Amino acid sequence: MTELPILYSFRRCPYAMRARMAIAVSGIQVELREVVLRDKPPEMIAVSPKGTVPVLLLGDGNVVDESLDIMRWALAQHDPESWLAHQDAVMIAANDGPFKHALDRYKYPHRYGLADGLEHREAALEHLSGLNELLATQPYLGGSAPAFTDIALFPFVRQFAATDQIWFDALPLPALQAWLNGLLASDLFGQTMTRYPKWTAGDETILFP
Structure with missing residues (x-):
């Protein structure tokens, strides 16, 4: 053992x-x-x-x-860093359920017999817009510092953004984009990649x- x-x-x-x-x-x-x-x-x-x-x-x-x-x-x-104190079960379930469902069909439409993934991109965008509204009031989903919920969601938002980076960067989601870019630039992310x-x-x- x-x-x-x-x-x-x-x-x-x-x-x-x-x-x-x-x-x-x-x-x-x-x-x-x-x-x-x-x-x-x-x-x-x-x-x-x-x-x-x-x-x-x-x-x-x-x-x-x-x-x-x-x-x-x-x-x-x-x-x-007290990550466990900031777990939003509803937000994580929305990410791992409906958002991931839409993300997969946006990123890989042909796997699902779709001509394109634009309808699912719009469905995913509704979820991201909600995150942007929250992040406009605080720097992280968990409050003033990154915590469990941020890290649970971050890799999937990263994947969504990278599918069409130019389009994503032009979206009117400044708080979400700042949150994502901050985590991407973090030493923690660099270490894990x-x-x-x-x-x-x-x-x-x-x-x-």
């Missing part, structure tokens, strides 16, 4: 991204195994047959394979953070 928890992750996956950011801010060290989703390692499938990242294998053999649960696990060990080679059994251990 390993002493350190093992995190199976994929750098660009928004679910894995928010899990890594929570682990990084907690300072809890894990063994990072970067996977390629089209060639998932059998070791990951063995502990989490659903085959999605992130997957956290704890030292006692227990498995945590939902990103929000991994965030909560890490922050329960150490929460130096370090590139690592694909992991295979026998590779040298990579520690994170």
Whole structure:
């Protein structure tokens, strides 16, 4: 049994991204195994047959394979910036449900048999407009500093913006854009987006953070 928890992750996956950011801010060290989703390692499938990242294998053999649960696990060990005090369950559910549904169809319309994703882009934009209204009154969704809700939503807003960056930058959503750009420029995000080679059994251990 390993002493350190093992995190199976994929750098660009928004679910894995928010899990890594929570682990990084907690300072809890894990063994990072970067996977390629089209060639998932059998070791990951063995502990989490659903085959999605992130997957956290704890030292006692227990498995945590939902990103929000991994965030909560890490922050329960150490929460130096009080992220856990700012969890908006309704906002997170809206992000992970209707917004993610619309985002996928906007970004990948042909996967869903659509000519384009513009209708779904507009549906997603309604959600973002609500975030912009809140952020016009405070710098972060959690208040004066970034916290759990901000990091839970941020990777998905990032993905939406990057789908058509010029169009997104021209939207009348200044508070949301400032929030997004601030998190993109943060040291925390930079740390979590370090590139690592694909992991295979026998590779040298990579520690994170």
